[in-house]
Amino acid sequence: MIHIDHVSVQRGAHEVLHDISADIPSGGITAVVGPSGVGKTTLLATLNGLLRPSSGAITIDGVGMLDSGETLRGFRRQTATVFQEHALIDRLPAMDNVLLGLADQRHPLSPLPWSRPMRLRAAQALDEVGLLHRATARTSQLSGGERQRVGVARALVRQPRLLLGDEPFASVDPALIRQLGNTLRDMVARSGATVILVMHQMETALSLADKVIALAEGRIAFDGTPRQFDRCCQETVFKTIPRGALS
Amino acid sequence: MSAALAANHQAELAAVLDEGERRAWRRALVLIISAIVVGTAFVYGGVLDTQRYADALPTILTLLGDSLPPDFSRWQSWGVPLLDTLTMSTVGTVLGALLALPLGALAARGVGPASIRTPVLMLLNTLRSIPGLVWGILFVAAVGFGPLPGILALACHSTGMLGKFCAEILEHVDPAPGAALRSQGVSAIGVLRFSVWPQILPRLLDVTLYRWEHNVRAATTLGVIGAGGLGLELVTAFHLFEYREALALILVVLALVTIINLAGAKLRARLLGTFNT
Ligand SMILES: Nc1ncnc2c1ncn2[C@@H]1O[C@H](COP(=O)(O)OP(=O)(O)O)[C@@H](O)[C@H]1O
Ligand SMILES: [Mg+2]
Numbered sequence: 001m002i003h004i005d006h007v008s009v010q011r012g013a014h015e016v017l018h019d020i021s022a023d024i025p026s027g028g029i030t031a032v033v034g035p036s037g038v039g040k041t042t043l044l045a046t047l048n049g050l051l052r053p054s055s056g057a058i059t060i061d062g063v064g065m066l067d068s069g070e071t072l073r074g075f076r077r078q079t080a081t082v083f084q085e086h087a088l089i090d091r092l093p094a095m096d097n098v099l100l101g102l103a104d105q106r107h108p109l110s111p112l113p114w115s116r117p118m119r120l121r122a123a124q125a126l127d128e129v130g131l132l133h134r135a136t137a138r139t140s141q142l143s144g145g146e147r148q149r150v151g152v153a154r155a156l157v158r159q160p161r162l163l164l165g166d167e168p169f170a171s172v173d174p175a176l177i178r179q180l181g182n183t184l185r186d187m188v189a190r191s192g193a194t195v196i197l198v199m200h201q202m203e204t205a206l207s208l209a210d211k212v213i214a215l216a217e218g219r220i221a222f223d224g225t226p227r228q229f230d231r232c233c234q235e236t237v238f239k240t241i242p243r244g245a246l247s
Numbered sequence: 248m249s250a251a252l253a254a255n256h257q258a259e260l261a262a263v264l265d266e267g268e269r270r271a272w273r274r275a276l277v278l279i280i281s282a283i284v285v286g287t288a289f290v291y292g293g294v295l296d297t298q299r300y301a302d303a304l305p306t307i308l309t310l311l312g313d314s315l316p317p318d319f320s321r322w323q324s325w326g327v328p329l330l331d332t333l334t335m336s337t338v339g340t341v342l343g344a345l346l347a348l349p350l351g352a353l354a355a356r357g358v359g360p361a362s363i364r365t366p367v368l369m370l371l372n373t374l375r376s377i378p379g380l381v382w383g384i385l386f387v388a389a390v391g392f393g394p395l396p397g398i399l400a401l402a403c404h405s406t407g408m409l410g411k412f413c414a415e416i417l418e419h420v421d422p423a424p425g426a427a428l429r430s431q432g433v434s435a436i437g438v439l440r441f442s443v444w445p446q447i448l449p450r451l452l453d454v455t456l457y458r459w460e461h462n463v464r465a466a467t468t469l470g471v472i473g474a475g476g477l478g479l480e481l482v483t484a485f486h487l488f489e490y491r492e493a494l495a496l497i498l499v500v501l502a503l504v505t506i507i508n509l510a511g512a513k514l515r516a517r518l519l520g521t522f523n524t
Contacts, residue, residue, distance in 0.1 A: 103441045
C-alpha cells in the first residue's frame with residue numbers, strides 16, 4: 001500500500017499540493033482526476049521521487065520512500081512511469097526508446113548491445129501497444145498518439161510493481177484504450193501490480209479504476225470508488241467546474 | 248473568447264501587445280546598427296574601391312596561365328609529406344576531440360559549478376584565440392621539426408573549438424528522457440550513457456568530422472613553419488616560381504579534403520546507423 005501522509009509540494013514559488021493524505025491500495029487501479037493545472041502531474045512526480053515534498057511523507061508498505069538513497073532506488077527499480085510529454089529520445093528508433101525501459105537492468109558502461117531476451121521483451125511491449133510495425137522508425141517521425149504509445153510500451157516492458165501513468169491514453173483511439181485497459185487489468189490480476197493513472201476521459205477512468213481520487217484546488221476533493229463518485233460527487237464536488245474542463 | 252472576458256483583460260492585453268512592439272523595435276535597432284558597422288567595415292577594407300581591381304583580373308589570369316597544365320612530375324617525393332599532413336590532421340583532431348569532451352562538459356551551463364565553469368571557458372577561449380600558426384611555431388621550438396609539433400598545434404586549437412561546441416551541445420540536451428531513466432532507478436552514469444550520449448553523439452560527430460576536414464587544410468599551412476607536410480612543398484614551389492607544380496599540389500590537397508569528406512560521411516552513417524540498436 002502507498003500511504004500519502006500530509007504531503008505538500010512546492011513548484012517554483014508557490015505551493016501546488018496542500019497537505020494531501022490518501023491511501024492507495026496495492027493490486028488495483030487508482031484513477032486521479034481533476035482540472036488542468038491542479039497538480040496531477042506534480043503528484044505523480046512526487047510519487048516517484050522526481051519532486052520532493054516540502055512537508056509530509058510517502059511510505060510504501062510501511063517504508064519511507066525517501067528514507068535513504070537506497071530505498072528510493074529500490075522503489076524506483078520496481079516502478080514504471082508514462083510521462084505526459086512522453087520523455088522519449090527523438091532520434092532513436094521506437095524500439096530503442098522501449099529498450100530504455102530496461103536500462104536499469106544492465107551495466108551502464110557495458111559496450112555490448114541489448115541482449116536478445118531484452119529485445120524480445122521490447123518487441124512484445126511494442127506489439128501490445130500495436131506498434132510493432134513501427135519498431136525501426138525514428139521516434140521523431142511518429143505521430144503524437146504513436147509517440148504516446150511508445151511511452152506506454154517503455155513502461156510496460158518493465159513489468160513493474162507500480163505503474164504511474166500521466167494521461168497515458170490522452171491521444172489514443174477508443175478501441176486501443178479498451179485493449180490497453182485490458183492489458184493493465186491483466187497485469188494487475190496476474191502480478192498484483194499497483195496502477196495509478198491520471199486520466200481526463202472520465203468515462204474511461206470510472207470504468208477502468210477500482211478507486212478514484214479527485215483533486216481540486218490542490219486538495220483532495222473526493223476519495224472513493226467509481227460508483228460513489230458517479231452517484232454523489234460528479235455534481236457536488238465538481239459543480240463549480242464545467243465537465244469539459246476536467247482533464 | 249467572449250467579449251466579457253476580453254473586457255476584463257483590456258489592460259493585460261494591451262501590456263502584452265506593447266511589450267511585443269517594444270521588442271520588435273529593439274530588434275530593428277540592433278539590426279540597423281549592425282548594418283552600419285558592417286557597411287563601415289566594407290569601406291574601410293577597400294572592398295568597394297573599384298580602382299584596386301583594375302589590374303587584378305589580368306594578373307590572376309597570367310598566374311593561372313603560368314600554372315597550367317599542373318605538373319605532377321615530382322609526385323614520388325610527395326608521399327611522405329602527404330602522409331605527414333594526413334597524420335597531423337587525423338591525430339590532431341582525435342586528440343583535440345578527446346580533450347574537448349571533458350573540458351566541454353565542465354564548461355556547459357548546468358553541469359559544473361560556476362567556479363569551475365568560468366576558468367574552463369577562459370582556457371577554451373585562449374586555446375582557440377591563439378592562431379594555429381602561432382601554436383605551431385611554439386611547438387616547433389619546443390619539440391623540434393616533423394609531424395609532432397603539427398599534431399600538438401592542431402590539437403590545441405581543436406580542443407578550444409570543439410570544447411566550446413561540446414558545451415553548447417550539452418546545454419541543448421533534453422533533460423526529460425534522463426528524468427524518465429532516473430525515475431526507474433538508473434544511476435547518474437546510466438543517464439549519461441543512455442540519455443545524454445545518444446542525444447549528443449550525432450552533433451559531436453558532425454563538428455568533429457568538420458574539424459577533421461578543417462585540420463587537413465590547416466596542416467597544409469603548418470608545413471610553412473617547419474611542421475612538414477604538403478605545405479612545405481607548396482611554399483617551396485611558390486618560392487621557386489614553379490606555379491605548375493604548385494597547382495598540382497593544390498589539386499592534391501583538394502583531393503585529400505574530398506576523400507576526407509567522403510570518409511567522414513561514411514563513418515557517420517556507420518556509427519549512427521548501428522548505434523544502440
Ligand atoms: N516546472 C514548473 N515550475 C513551476 N511551476 C510549475 C512547473 N510545472 C508545473 N507548474 C505549475 O504547477 C501547477 C500544477 O501543474 P501540473 O502538476 O502539471 O498540473 P496538471 O498535471 O494537473 O495539469 C500548475 O499551476 C503549473 O503551472
Ligand atoms: Mg499534467
